[in-house]
Amino acid sequence: MSVVLVCNSGSSSFKYQLIDVERSETLASGLVERIGAGVGHARHRNDEATDADSGGSWDTAAEVPDHFAAFEVMLEAFAAHGPSLEAHAPVAVGHRVVQGGARFFEPTIVTDLVKINIDELSALAPLHNPANLAGIEAAQRAFPDVPHVAVFDTAFHQTMPPAAYTYAIDREVAARHRIRRYGFHGTSHRFVSRAAAEFLGRPVEELRMIVLHLGNGASACAVSGGRSVETSMGMTPLEGLVMGTRSGDLDPAILLHLQRRAGLGVDEVDRLLNSGSGILGLGGHGDMRDLVAATERGDAQATLALEVYTHRVRSYVGAYAAQLGRVDAIVFTAGVGENAPLVRQWSLAGLEGFGVELDAARNGERGSVARRISTDASRTEVLVVPTNEELEIARQTLGAVAVA
Incomplete structure (x- = not known):
């Protein structure tokens, strides 16, 4: 099996896709919005559904006080509208994490120590890393029996030479406060550069x-x-x-x-x-x-x-x-x-x-x-x-x- 659930957790939203990696096909996708803001909104699409099926796209209002509730909404959507998570059981859950600092330069299986590091790096991405971590913890509760992997936006740029990532300020101040170029959109840059090479043969x-x-x-x-x-x-x-x-x-x-x-x-x-x-x-x-x-x-x-x-x-x-x-x-x-x-x-x-x-x-x-x-x-x-x-x-x- 090569099915992976991909999660992108923001502070007030949660996006997901169920992907068959071997076929490069999306089986389902969805979005839960307005987390923690009273009544939220959820959308789910079963990409395997045909016009004759009762599946397809589904929208609803839902109470979503936190990310744990958002995952419950997602699981209910899969159960009611498919595809079946039993027939397409994910072998792993992949999580987008914005800031990996200089510590993470490759996709990393989530452990308690990894979560501590993601939390510590929140100082560099206060709007993103806490939400990413909340999504990881909610997903681990929803899918406790499969590995969870953190994929960092910054990881692709860890190959930059020191001359490219170093700012010209006092080096002790920079080191103390972890000031350097990290770069973002790394997952996209990696995918696109490889896809471009494939296109060019x-x-x-x-x-x-x-x-x-x-x-x-x-x-x-x-x-x-x-x-x-x-x-x-x-x-x-x-x-x-x-x-x-x-x-x-x-x-x-x-x-x-x-x-x-x-x-x-x-x-x-x-x-x-x-x-x-x-x-x-x-x-x-x-x-x-x-x-x-x-x-x-x-x-x-x-x-x-x-x-x-x-x-x-x-x-x-x-x-x-x-x-x-x-x-x-x-x-x-x-x-x-x-x-x-x-x-x-x-x-x-x-x-x-x-x-x-x-x-x-x-x-x-x-x-x-x-x-x-x-x-x-x-x-x-x-x-x-x-x-x-x-x-x-x-x-x-x-x-x-x-x-x-």
Whole structure:
């Protein structure tokens, strides 16, 4: 059997997928929202159901006071709407954990010591690791007889050299407070870089590529031989590219200026940079679809926001090209990267001298599979490769169990 249950637990939500790894197929998926907020909402989809079945999609309101209750809602959904967890019993449960620090560089079977470490690393990811840990503990109660595996967002980036992950501040202060670049979206960057190599029919070990994970959160990654050697997110997911509501790179003195001259407190600055900046703060739209539509209507603020966004992407492409020495492929992925032709066009505009030639017709096509959007003459391949973080977590989970 190769069935794995993949869990992604947030502070107020819980997403899951039941995946047959051998066939790379999702058997069921679901979402429980508004955990701890009174009446919650649950959605469940049985992907094995046919039109004639009573299964398929199911939505309901439910009392979800905590993550333990969320797992009960999930189990009830499987029991009532399928597929059967007896017929498709998971051999393991894989958990997305955001911050693994410098301690975890591979998928890790959950033990009491691992949970202690995840809890200690919450100082670096206070919005994520506590929720991830709550989901692990709820899942262990629901599935006590199978191994549980933590797959860390940061793990893929543990191959970065010290020059890439070290910040130029006092080394003793940095060591005391664990200040360094960790990077995120690692599960996606790993999956996409390998899927891109498969599409090109070349071993990932011989390729140098730049992967652009552009969603509400966004990050760039330089991948050499299948290993991360540089990435744009830093100690936290705030650094790097412009995002939906996050600022990305800033002069750090701006934070001091906002505190000293604007009178903003630490929490206010935090909210501004994480929730009120990015394309929302610049263009008034936090969703790229709305920003592109406004740009196409001639909205000046939206246009500037999109120009800033794509200027930052282009800057990182150039920087990573220098780090890699050569670029075999530039790969777009995630919600914006996969579905926004204008963003891809503007992000690569002017890079013809670097061997990048975008094919306008190919770039404008829609699709849900990996595809080439560069011209046949382009020295650098430009691809769109849909990400599948859940499948990657399932694969890594199965691999960790196999070698345990």
